[in-house]
Amino acid sequence: MASVTFEKVHKKFGDLTIINSLDIEVQDKEFLVLVGPSGCGKTTALRLLAGLEEITGGEIKIGDRLVNDVAPKDRDIAMVFQSYALYPHLSVYDNMAFGLKLRKTPKEEIKRRVSEAADILGIQDLLQRKPRQLSGGQRQRVAVGRAIVREPKVFLFDEPLSNLDAKLRVQMRAEISKLHQRLQTTFIYVTHDQTEAMTMASRIAVINKGDLQQLDTPQNLYDHPNNLFVAGFIGSPSMNFFPAKIVKSGNSMIVDTEDFKVQIPDSLSGPYKNMEGKSVVFGIRPENIHDPEFAPNNIHGEKVASKVDVTELMGNETLLYLVSGKNTYVGRVDPRSKLRVGSQTQFIFDMDKFHIFDAETEKAIR
Amino acid sequence: MTTNPISRFFRWFFYRSRGDSPFKTILIHATLIIACVIAVYPVLRVVTISLRPNDTLLTTDLRIIPENATLDNYKEVLFGDAEKNRQSDFFLWIWNSVSVVAVTSVISVILAAISAYAFSRFRFPGRSAGLIFLLTTQMIPAGMLLLPLFIMIAKLKMINTPLGLIIAYAVTSVPLTIWTLKGYYDTIPVDLEEAALIDGASRLTVFTKIILPLSTPALAIAFLFSFMGGWSEYLVARVVLQKNEMFTWPLGIFTFAQQFTVSWGQFAAASVLIAIPIMALFLYSSKWLISGLTLGSVKG
Numbered sequence: 054m055a056s057v058t059f060e061k062v063h064k065k066f067g068d069l070t071i072i073n074s075l076d077i078e079v080q081d082k083e084f085l086v087l088v089g090p091s092g093c094g095k096t097t098a099l100r101l102l103a104g105l106e107e108i109t110g111g112e113i114k115i116g117d118r119l120v121n122d123v124a125p126k127d128r129d130i131a132m133v134f135q136s137y138a139l140y141p142h143l144s145v146y147d148n149m150a151f152g153l154k155l156r157k158t159p160k161e162e163i164k165r166r167v168s169e170a171a172d173i174l175g176i177q178d179l180l181q182r183k184p185r186q187l188s189g190g191q192r193q194r195v196a197v198g199r200a201i202v203r204e205p206k207v208f209l210f211d212e213p214l215s216n217l218d219a220k221l222r223v224q225m226r227a228e229i230s231k232l233h234q235r236l237q238t239t240f241i242y243v244t245h246d247q248t249e250a251m252t253m254a255s256r257i258a259v260i261n262k263g264d265l266q267q268l269d270t271p272q273n274l275y276d277h278p279n280n281l282f283v284a285g286f287i288g289s290p291s292m293n294f295f296p297a298k299i300v301k302s303g304n305s306m307i308v309d310t311e312d313f314k315v316q317i318p319d320s321l322s323g324p325y326k327n328m329e330g331k332s333v334v335f336g337i338r339p340e341n342i343h344d345p346e347f348a349p350n351n352i353h354g355e356k357v358a359s360k361v362d363v364t365e366l367m368g369n370e371t372l373l374y375l376v377s378g379k380n381t382y383v384g385r386v387d388p389r390s391k392l393r394v395g396s397q398t399q400f401i402f403d404m405d406k407f408h409i410f411d412a413e414t415e416k417a418i419r
Numbered sequence: 420m421t422t423n424p425i426s427r428f429f430r431w432f433f434y435r436s437r438g439d440s441p442f443k444t445i446l447i448h449a450t451l452i453i454a455c456v457i458a459v460y461p462v463l464r465v466v467t468i469s470l471r472p473n474d475t476l477l478t479t480d481l482r483i484i485p486e487n488a489t490l491d492n493y494k495e496v497l498f499g500d501a502e503k504n505r506q507s508d509f510f511l512w513i514w515n516s517v518s519v520v521a522v523t524s525v526i527s528v529i530l531a532a533i534s535a536y537a538f539s540r541f542r543f544p545g546r547s548a549g550l551i552f553l554l555t556t557q558m559i560p561a562g563m564l565l566l567p568l569f570i571m572i573a574k575l576k577m578i579n580t581p582l583g584l585i586i587a588y589a590v591t592s593v594p595l596t597i598w599t600l601k602g603y604y605d606t607i608p609v610d611l612e613e614a615a616l617i618d619g620a621s622r623l624t625v626f627t628k629i630i631l632p633l634s635t636p637a638l639a640i641a642f643l644f645s646f647m648g649g650w651s652e653y654l655v656a657r658v659v660l661q662k663n664e665m666f667t668w669p670l671g672i673f674t675f676a677q678q679f680t681v682s683w684g685q686f687a688a689a690s691v692l693i694a695i696p697i698m699a700l701f702l703y704s705s706k707w708l709i710s711g712l713t714l715g716s717v718k719g
């Protein structure tokens with residue numbers, strides 16, 4: 054159990070800067086997920102923390118201890134690799150016992166811990182097998198088991214579920230969450246899958262091109278993204294964006310996309326009062342776009358005339374791909390919707406749930 | 420479409436639509452059989468000569484087991500000739516060979532296993548230059564190295580010692596062994612080592628507990644190649660060893676040819692006797708060779 058601190062962490066490979074001044078504070082017992090698109094430096098950040106890469110600037114602390122120059126084995130961490138990295142020549146038992154043996158743990162203690170971890174993960178029957186005799190899901194459990202037996206201060210996971218099929222992934226997601234509750238230890242988990250991040254994290258750090266974009270709880274990230282990148286990355290389907298200008302009409306503030314105009318509710322218009330003529334990006338999530346027939350009536354709805362281009366029936370909801378002038382966007386509407394391809398109607402935008410970003414800085418204006 | 424049976428036969432013979440045509444099959448097999456005969460015939464000839472009584476040496480008989488076949492030559496090679504009051508040095512030569520070549524192989528595999536690891540995993544100045552240099556040494560014909568090797572070993576005052584020969588053999592076999600092992604290490608995922616490092620291993624522990632156990636097939640092959648390389652080596656041994664009691668077998672059997680009359684029969688018998696253990700070793704290790712040919716199959 055320990056907190057983890059990245060302070061102005063900097064990493065270069067040769068002349069290429071991969072991470073530029075990363076500041077993250079992970080609290081004790083927290084489940085922190087690092088999420089971001091492929092190649093943004095998540096794995097690199099994790100490897101810096103594990104001590105597998107040398108840091109080129111800044112400080113990394115585990116607890117109060119500066120670990121910049123501490124060897125991986127002395128950092129008191131365990132890591133689950135994306136490839137699982139099980140030792141092919143050792144049995145499952147020996148794989149799990151490997152670290153304990155190296156640390157000269159008494160035999161009885163090793164036995165107790167391995168068998169306890171095997172119980173938690175349901176792999177008691179597999180202990181004598183070799184890794185090549187295991188399925189992907191079983192290997193994944195063994196890899197987690199190898200980390201558990203060490204009882205480290207911090208667990209690191211690098212996309213541990215990305216090699217599993219969809220169903221197993223959902224199941225393992227729940228199991229890893231449970232494991233976190235049970236072990237009460239700091240977990241740092243890397244993924245590029247925002248669903249994984251949303252479902253497991255106590256807090257999420259969104260990273261892009263080696264920079265921290267936002268660090269917050271899943272709900273706050275979803276409701277109040279700091280910038281265009283976070284807004285687009287979190288949530289599926291992604292938030293719709295429309296280039297627009299803010300204009301004034303009487304006392305109200307209006308968002309004008311040239312193809313349609315929507316009014317900002319007076320109660321929310323404060324921040325935009327003196328921004329007349331400013332170029333912005335208007336954002337709204339698919340679920341805040343309604344089929345007029347099923348729109349709730351206690352919202353500040355604004356009408357936007359659009360045509361249905363594609364429909365995707367999901368059963369519990371329907372996704373409509375819509376066109377309004379030069380803009381295409383997605384609406385997630387009530388499954389009872391009778392709209393079909395080619396239908397033209399006035400869709401309702403829920404203006405209590407909109408986002409506006411500065412077109413230049415891409416930062417949220419609120 | 421002709422229905423003439425002869426032209427049908429030719430069509431089938433040369434252009435059968437599925438699989439290889441009989442013509443092609445025959446051609447391939449004929450080539451292979453001729454190649455085999457060329458490879459095997461001299462060996463069989465050696466066996467024949469070794470079985471011949473000494474007075475029929477110059478016969479032109481082509482049978483493989485000659486008339487009046489005899490094991491006298493073998494007896495003489497192994498146990499000497501009491502009548503001529505000559506002792507046999509055969510077992511001494513074999514022992515000399517085995518000890519020199521085994522020690523050479525052990526040393527070169529150990530040296531190569533360690534340096535190949537560095538070449539495979541670390542990036543250091545001179546790494547690629549070093550690798551290419553190692554390869555270059557393999558391109559120089561052994562004969563050209565003879566004089567420098569001799570001078571070097573003479574300077575070390577190791578002429579006429581087994582250690583001198585061991586050093587000479589090791590320097591020639593280490594480069595290739597390094598390349599073999601480096602190629603194998605490159606196929607072992609780095610993840611495994613990193614997992615072990617986090618688990619609490621030092622670099623040395625990673626090497627001994629993870630890399631070496633995973634490399635046993637490659638190590639076995641490296642050992643075998645190095646062994647084979649030294650086993651029948653003549654030139655270097657000729658230069659380094661001058662005393663009869665130090666001789667390895669390739670030098671030893673030539674003593675049969677250095678007397679006034681060349682004892683071809685004994686020469687041949689000794690050759691056959693020497694071939695047997697090395698063939699046995701080859702057969703025994705063939706499972707390693709085969710698993711070595713499918714090297715890349717270690718997965719994370």
Ligand SMILES: Nc1ncnc2c1ncn2[C@@H]1O[C@H](COP(=O)(O)OP(=O)(O)OP(=O)(O)O)[C@@H](O)[C@H]1O
Pocket residue numbers: 066071089090091092093094095096097098244245
């Ligand atoms: N050893 C290295 N040498 C040079 N560049 C590297 C090295 N390791 C990673 N990189 C580069 O650093 C960048 C970040 O890599 P990293 O593996 O951290 O990405 P990631 O966020 O984990 O991506 P993914 O989701 O695809 O795993 C990439 O552009 C990659 O090419």
Ligand SMILES: [Mg+2]
Pocket residue numbers: 095096097211212
């Ligand atoms: Mg990665």
